Amino acid sequence: MTLADEIAEHTALFNSLRLQNADPAEIEAAKRKLGELKKAQGVLNAKEREKKGDLAEGEKKKDRILLKTPKGTRDYGPSEMFCRLHIERIVKDAFALFGGSCLDTPVFERKDVLTGKYGEDSKLIFDLMDQGGEQLALRYDHTVPLARWLAMTGGGGQGKVWQVGKVYRRDQPVMSKGRMREFMQADFDISGTFDPMIPDAEIVSLLSTILNNLDLGEYTIKMNHRKILDGIFTVCGVPEDKIRTISSAVDKLDKLPWVEVKKEMTDEKGLDPTVADKIGEYVKHKGGPELLDILTSDATLMANKNAKEGIEDMALLFTFLKAYKVLDKISFDLSLARGLDYYTGLIYEAIVEGSAPPGFKAADASADSTPVPKPKPKSKPKDAGEDEEVDESQIGVGSIAAGGRYDNLVGQFASAAASESKSSKKSAASTPCIGVSIGMDRIFALLWPKWVGLGGRCKDTMVYVMAAGDGLLEERMELVRDLRAEGIKTDFLAKKKPKLPVQFAAGEKDEVPFAVILGGDELKEGLVTVKEQRWEFRDGAKVKVESADKGAKVRRDELVAWLKSSDVWKTWA
Amino acid sequence: MTLADEIAEHTALFNSLRLQNADPAEIEAAKRKLGELKKAQGVLNAKEREKKGDLAEGEKKKDRILLKTPKGTRDYGPSEMFCRLHIERIVKDAFALFGGSCLDTPVFERKDVLTGKYGEDSKLIFDLMDQGGEQLALRYDHTVPLARWLAMTGGGGQGKVWQVGKVYRRDQPVMSKGRMREFMQADFDISGTFDPMIPDAEIVSLLSTILNNLDLGEYTIKMNHRKILDGIFTVCGVPEDKIRTISSAVDKLDKLPWVEVKKEMTDEKGLDPTVADKIGEYVKHKGGPELLDILTSDATLMANKNAKEGIEDMALLFTFLKAYKVLDKISFDLSLARGLDYYTGLIYEAIVEGSAPPGFKAADASADSTPVPKPKPKSKPKDAGEDEEVDESQIGVGSIAAGGRYDNLVGQFASAAASESKSSKKSAASTPCIGVSIGMDRIFALLWPKWVGLGGRCKDTMVYVMAAGDGLLEERMELVRDLRAEGIKTDFLAKKKPKLPVQFAAGEKDEVPFAVILGGDELKEGLVTVKEQRWEFRDGAKVKVESADKGAKVRRDELVAWLKSSDVWKTWA
Incomplete structure (x- = not known):
């Protein structure tokens, strides 16, 4: 372009x-x-x-420069970053709450580590120039670097690992849809051999906790199980070698009507129409745990080993999700397939009502096991779809987090590499994993309009130190220094003798709640003046509440205690 | 290699x-x-x-992979990241304390934005492959992206901006010295027109606050002023066109004896030996504010406009640093030159005693204005030296943070770009800046040995929920969920019926201070058992304190309050 x-x-x-x-x-x-x-x-x-x-x-200039960020990237300025840091804090706090520890890998990997992991989307990988050394490429997601690390180290016995950072896809950017080439994902993965569905329930509970804490509005976590899907395909008569491609067709049911999907199965992929119709009967099911009764009463399906195992997994999961009190957020949806090949068990994605098209209703929070209405996101352009993570191109459509169980990926790495070390091959080969990937830019896009509407602060400075009259520069510096030494976020205007209204304006720009004013005579008596600053909404805009209050006289040496015991402090800090 | x-x-x-x-x-x-x-x-x-x-x-495998990180990069595993996150928290908290707001720029820039900024070190820039689009390169530092952003946007009126993130230099990595190709820098910059030396004093106070809070041991902030240096060179008789190259020679005085530096000046750079000797007399000076008296009594020097301005700046700065109570950390050192061309005023770098060679003593904390002994770092290999930031190749030598005033860089960007927009050119051209760059990997290298010696936790989980006998899996899940809902970091073993000692071992691995044990009969009475877990050092190793204490019986519905009021909680949380 x-x-x-x-x-x-x-x-x-x-x-x-x-x-x-x-x-x-x-x-x-x-x-x-x-x-x-x-x-x-x-x-x-x-x-x-x-x-x-x-x-x-x-x-005429010799070194004329095009002053812009690279295509598909952007700067986040102070107000935007204040919102993003708020989001990151909530996500990272939840990661710690659930016992996660942090992993950091380089932003680029050896190219062969990424090769063969992303299907036809491999063309979207950002390569570094070969400047006489290794062939390198920017990371495409956090999952492959994690799997490489697990295959190299065994993970040091750590079961729960989180990563927050940017990933890169050389896609055609579409700014209006928020499709970026550089975007941030927050991943949480549980690796290791545990008892069935317990880590799975932990991840779902984590995702729900994060979405609750972000206060994004109502949301639904759609889930399905690869073994059930595969069992359905087998029972309906899909040939073994067509299972993945038929699964990809099913994955489009959230954006295409059944008749179109059936057409793809039969016309494009050569499936017998009667087989397609049988699949159609299964994948229309969605709801809560009661769907298990329908499936377990299906003797043909239960006779399939895969399907039976998947259904048992889901039954166990629902028991656990009840203990975790998240059942009301779940939609068990047989049409959810997800594109990536390497999923081996539970798969899921989260949709927020605010991000769904008009008419979509998220799961009713009051109904623990009521069937959930199927969200019908509007039609969206098809991407390659071989993508495990949140597809950032889907902004305005719905999914803000997604993931699933991938029990064989680490083993594939280990067996491709550690040919000389049989023991590590064995241990890494038995490293089942489940993870979730949260699209941080998507969440930012949802929260930002609300956030900026609330005033758009870009820092949370608590005290602005000012002086009347002669400037009292060193006295201001001393007080600023003393307040900061007590951990109180404090600032002042870096001018020698600024006028008082200019200082007030500087503090008000960031809605600093306390103005501390120094005056020469007062200071000699050991006193300072504190004025509380308040803002309120009028006609949708935030305005400062003007007050005739002359402020409180406070002893300078009691200022910290006075500030920390004030009501305003408790509200803001 | x-x-x-x-x-x-x-x-x-x-x-x-x-x-x-x-x-x-x-x-x-x-x-x-x-x-x-x-x-x-x-x-x-x-x-x-x-x-x-x-x-x-x-x-034989077709897709054999070399399982390693790219040359000059590394993974940081959970224990290491726990230490790094601790460092980041301290640095970012101080940035907020001083009124900074965050900026985030893309990890890569258009190549022409970076071109011509790093002198001969430009060869170290990591280029991206031209895959049919823009010429891109990984950022080399945070200063140039900040200057680009300021030239594009004016900074939205924000005077104080911080950035924490990785930067990239395709240097020959030397692992034993910690010279990496990917490393993290934390930058804080103040841009805009303020009264003289006030932002400068803010930055020095910030740097001192961070180094205090990191608890790295005694440190010294060496500082000098470009105008004083330039004035000295002029007064001594250095020709105008040799000032920068003679300045580079002076910069080597911390690693080479005077005789070698003089040789470089005269033999290599063709300076008159008597001129060199005059310079030698000046640059041996170092100490506190009393150095100002020596300089102001030097009529020849004071007759030079540059020198006089620089000396006045330093006098003002010392007044401010006294108000900020950081004078005891300062060494005014006329031999500090720093390599980068674009500094225009104050320059500084921080040296920590723990990172200095044996024999180096940091500033004596008890002596406010006593001359500070000159640190004599051991000889180090010469890098190109055209580098504004902390040179990560210097690990084991000293400087962990550095920076200075650069009043013209943003203006250079603006004039190279905005040829058609005279007004923005004018405003951006008058954007003086001062900043500091903190070498996070260097700080990690200093703190990590201490940190890992203290036990090497990789998370701060507070409660480990266990069950005796029958496993009580769902009961454990419910309690875990309830504690997490109260913000208490809680975990449990993801097994159906794990043996109690296995659960204790899992909790002890991360030194979780509370073990909460569920038993069937107790639980029916609404009770759980809480055992406090303690660790202590014996012979330099951390060991769990074994206790005959059977634990306290606590009502399940009073558990949160009980935990939060316990002494152990207050110590840990």
């Missing part, structure tokens, strides 16, 4: 957002991006004209 | 650490790395033999 194409696309996006009366924050972001692109084009045009000798003297 | 070379180097390192009776953690790390390399070599050998058709049948 040329810069001109990008500008055209963004102009269209900006106009459409305005016509739709979209969220002001979204419109503002689109406008800003458009401005940046146009500015970049201005520079480019100047460059072109310079080539033709067509440039005015003053415009 | 071939794999065989790497193995030879690591074998030498491992043997030398053992001979030196080095820290066990360091020896263990060296041993592990050596093991990984040898394992990788085994695989490589198998590959070679396979090429020659020399491989046993069972060893």
